[in-house]
Amino acid sequence: MNNELQIYIDGNFYPKSEAKISVYDHGFLYGDGVFEGIRAYNGLVFKLKEHINRLYRSAHAIMLNIPLTKQALEEAVVDTLRKNQMKDSYIRLIVSRGVGDLGLDPRKCPKPSIIIIADTINIKAGNAKDVGITAVFTWVRRNAVDAATHEIKSLNYLNSVMGKIEANAYGADEAICLEPNGYVAEGVGENVFIVKNGEVLTPPNSTGSLEGITSEVIVELCKKLNLKLTVTNLTPFMVLTADEAFFTGTAMEVVPICEVNKRPIGDGKPGPVTQKLMTEFQQIIADPKNGTKI
Numbered sequence: 539m540n541n542e543l544q545i546y547i548d549g550n551f552y553p554k555s556e557a558k559i560s561v562y563d564h565g566f567l568y569g570d571g572v573f574e575g576i577r578a579y580n581g582l583v584f585k586l587k588e589h590i591n592r593l594y595r596s597a598h599a600i601m602l603n604i605p606l607t608k609q610a611l612e613e614a615v616v617d618t619l620r621k622n623q624m625k626d627s628y629i630r631l632i633v634s635r636g637v638g639d640l641g642l643d644p645r646k647c648p649k650p651s652i653i654i655i656a657d658t659i660n661i662k663a664g665n666a667k668d669v670g671i672t673a674v675f676t677w678v679r680r681n682a683v684d685a686a687t688h689e690i691k692s693l694n695y696l697n698s699v700m701g702k703i704e705a706n707a708y709g710a711d712e713a714i715c716l717e718p719n720g721y722v723a724e725g726v727g728e729n730v731f732i733v734k735n736g737e738v739l740t741p742p743n744s745t746g747s748l749e750g751i752t753s754e755v756i757v758e759l760c761k762k763l764n765l766k767l768t769v770t771n772l773t774p775f776m777v778l779t780a781d782e783a784f785f786t787g788t789a790m791e792v793v794p795i796c797e798v799n800k801r802p803i804g805d806g807k808p809g810p811v812t813q814k815l816m817t818e819f820q821q822i823i824a825d826p827k828n829g830t831k832i
C-alpha cells in the first residue's frame with residue numbers, strides 16, 4: 539500500500555483508501571464549498587497563484603473563511619505534489635464548509651475542511667485534439683447570475699452534470715450551456731470561443747460562466763498574435779455558422795469543436811486559428827514564469 543496516493547486533509551496526509559470526510563460535511567450534504575482543478579506540467583504548477591486567487595474569490599462570495607493564508611495554501615499544494623513525487627498531475631483543491639448538523643445553516647459548521655488530491659490526469663481517449671470533438675446545445679440552462687452562478691466555482695455542479703447527461707444521451711462529447719436569455723454561456727466545465735472571419739469571440743462572464751484561467755491565457759495569446767478578440771454575447775446561430783469553435787479548460791486545454799447539434803462547424807475540421815492557439819498554448823504551459831516550481 540506504500541504506493542497509494544497520499545491525500546491532504548486539513549494538514550495531514552492519508553492514503554487514498556483511508557482519505558475520508560464525514561457524511562455530516564456540508565460539502566457532501568449541500569454542495570456547500572468551493573474548489574479548483576489545477577494542472578502540474580513537468581514540475582511546474584500552472585498558474586497556481588491565479589487558481590488560489592480564484593478559490594478565495596469563490597469562498598468570499600459564499601462567506602466561507604478559508605482557514606489558511608494564500609501562501610500557506612500554495613505551499614500545501616506543492617507539499618502534496620512532493621509527497622506523491624508527482625511532476626505531472628491533475629490537482630483537485632477543495633474547501634468544504636465542514637461538519638455541521640442536518641440543517642443547511644452554515645453557522646452550524648465551525649471548521650471548514652481543506653482537501654488536496656494530486657492525481658494523474660485521465661487524458662480523454664482518442665484523438666480529440668487532432669479531429670475535434672462534437673457538442674450539443676443542452677436544454678439545461680446555465681444557472682442565472684442571481685442563483686447558484688458558475689462564476690462561483692462551488693461544489694454545486696449539478697447544473698453541469700445535467701448538461702453532461704444530455705450530451706451523453708445524444709452521443710455528443712460535450713454540451714454547450716445557454717444562459718437564461720438564450721445566449722451562449724460555456725461548456726459544462728469549459729469556456730467556449732468561436733472564430734469568424736479571423737476574429738475570435740467569446741461570451742462575457744455575465745452569462746454566468748466561470749472566469750476561466752485557460753480562457754484568460756487565450757485572451758493574452760490573441761493580443762500577442764494580433765488576433766482581434768471580442769467579448770460579446772453569442773447566439774446559438776453564431777456558433778452554428780462560425781468558421782471555427784473551441785473549448786478551453788484546465789483539463790482539456792484547448793480543443794477544437796468540429797460539430798454542434800449535428801451541424802459541422804466550418805469545414806468540420808480543426809481550423810487554422812484554433813490550431814495556432816493550441817500550439818502556442820503548449821509553449822505557455824512550459825514557460826517557468828507561468829508556474830510555481832514543485
Ligand code: PXG
Pocket residue numbers: 575688698724725726727728729747748749750751752753786787788789
Ligand atoms: N467553466 C466551468 C464551469 C468550469 O468548471 C471552466 C469553465 C474552465 O476554467 P479553467 O480555469 O479550468 O480554464 C471550468 C473548469 C472536468 C472538470 O472534469 C472541469 C472543470 C471543473 C471541474 C471538472 O472536466 N473545469
